[in-house]
Amino acid sequence: LFAVLKTGNVVVNLGLNFYLILGLDYGIEAVFISNLVASMLTALVIWIFTIPMFMGEWNTNLLKKALLFGLPFIPAGFGHAINELVDRFFLKAMDQSVIDSIYSADYTPDDIVGIYGACYKLAVFMLLIVQMFRMAWQPFFMRQSEEESAPQTFSQTFTLFNAAAATVFLFVALFAQQIVSIKIPILDFYLVDEKFWAGLSIVPVLLLAYWFQGWYINFSAGIFISETTKRLPQITLIGAGITIAANLILIPMFGMMGSALATLASYAVMALIIYYYSTKAFEVPYKLVTGFGMMILAAGLFYLKPTVISFGLSELIASLLLFTAGIASIGFISYISVFSTK
Incomplete structure (x- = not known):
């Protein structure tokens, strides 16, 4: 069932x-x-x-235990909502002179919000992977927590998650232009309307942000197992504070990219904070260096794309070569880190 x-x-x-x-x-x-x-x-x-x-029969002690465990999710959810939605508010509040200097006088704050939201859709591919993982991960780690091999299993799961996230990052980031150019049959419109393609540069940053959200979900195992959910509101509200402050600072300088960087900074800090508390409550030998290595590899291959194109290759061929190199490298790292471990 x-x-x-x-x-x-x-x-x-x-x-x-x-x-x-x-x-x-x-x-x-x-x-x-x-x-x-x-x-x-x-x-x-x-x-x-x-x-x-x-x-x-009514069990007051059980009710207290359930409330102590569950109530922290309310302010934690509030913090997550701020992280997801506040960026549009700040973009819509951009001064027209800032928009003129970063983009052009042809754009209004509503245009910027529309472009940002449309390009955000591509980051949803990573978010969907993260949410699918979350749905399977939480019941899994609760079942496995009593097993002697649980710490090693959780560590290997983290590495395999990074391999999957790196694959999604490379595919969406490298082929973003091809993805938005897909025409929906019968409906006869692009996946993302052509007038919104000006914001595609924010996609890799948002993909990295949701990759870090995946780390947050990975590391939450120790919090749930130890029933120390009181830490969650603290972590998410810190993340919300970073989101608000970073948007205020970065949007006037970088526009949409500033908002994307604020989201990345928030989720990265939240992931590292929950890692600290989680591993104190339930020790797991997470391979953080391997995780960061996969991130750097994936991001590096993406930003290497203009250099590869400069050798005379088409945009599509360059993307295919980099994607193939990335998949091969990720597969090798995963094998060394997980499958070759005795």
């Missing part, structure tokens, strides 16, 4: 995401709407199957 519920949740979540983003032209809010609908349906089905369990 658990597997069926989780599978159904993922199917509804992903299906709604693709429908809202591709069919109805929603932005990042599609992720929240899809997650809400999928969660409500899952909760309804669970309620139907668990009605008999509510016929027992």
Whole structure:
């Protein structure tokens, strides 16, 4: 039943995401709407199957324990909401003179928000991978936490997650131009309208930001296992503070890129803070150097693209060569780090 519920949740979540983003032209809010609908349906089905369990005696101690564990998720969720949505507010509040200096007088604050939101859609590919991982990861680490091999298993999972994230990063970042140029059959429109392509430079930065969010989810295992969820509001509100401060500082200098960098900084700091508290509560030999190595490799290959093109290769051929080199390197690193470990 658990597997069926989780599978159904993922199917509804992903299906709604693709429908809202591709069919109805929603932005990042599609992720929240899809997650809400999928969660409500899952909760309804669970309620139907668990009605008999509510016929027992009231347990005040258990209620206190549940509240201590669950209540911190409310302010933590608030912090996450700030991280996801506040950037549009600051972009919309950009002074026209700043827009003129960074872009041109042809753009308004609404145009900048529209371009940013449209290009944000490509980062959703990484976010979907992260959310799919989260849905499978949380029940898995709770089941495995009592096993003697759990720390090693969690470490290997972290490395394999980085391999998957690096693959997604390389594919979306290198082939962003081809992806946005895809025409939707029957509907006859581009995946991202041509007038929004001016913001494609923010895509790799946002992909890295959500990659770090994946780290955050990986490292949350120790917090859940040790039941120290009181740390979560502290971490997410620190992240929200970084997002707000960085947007205020960077947007006047870099526009949309400043907002993307603020998101990256926030998720990176949150990931490292939760790593500190998580490994103190439940020691896991995470291979951070390998994780950072994969990030640097993937980002380096992407930013090497103009150099490869300068040798006379087409944009598509350069992307294919770099993607192939990246996949081969990631596969080798994963094999050495995970599969060759005795």
